[in-house]
Amino acid sequence: MGSVVGELHCENPNKNLESFKGNIIVQGKDHTLSEKQLLLKGASLQNTDWVIGLVVYTGEETKIMMNS
Numbered sequence: 001m002g003s004v005v006g007e008l009h010c011e012n013p014n015k016n017l018e019s020f021k022g023n024i025i026v027q028g029k030d031h032t033l034s035e036k037q038l039l040l041k042g043a044s045l046q047n048t049d050w051v052i053g054l055v056v057y058t059g060e061e062t063k064i065m066m067n068s
Contacts, residue, residue, distance in 0.1 A: 015066035
């Protein structure tokens with residue numbers, strides 16, 4: 001398996017579970033990220049052959065923790 005080099009730009013941590021705005025640049029290509037690409041804690045994927053994951057917020061900065 002190879003490696004992926006990229007750069008992520010996204011909004012600051014917040015408690016709004018319904019939105020996420022950001023973009024990722026991989027190999028010179030810019031890809032927009034939204035809440036459609038966001039998986040919250042406890043979510044599961046089905047009928048998916050592969051996935052590339054990236055942890056954006058951790059600890060007290062997660063949307064779930066900020067919302068509780």
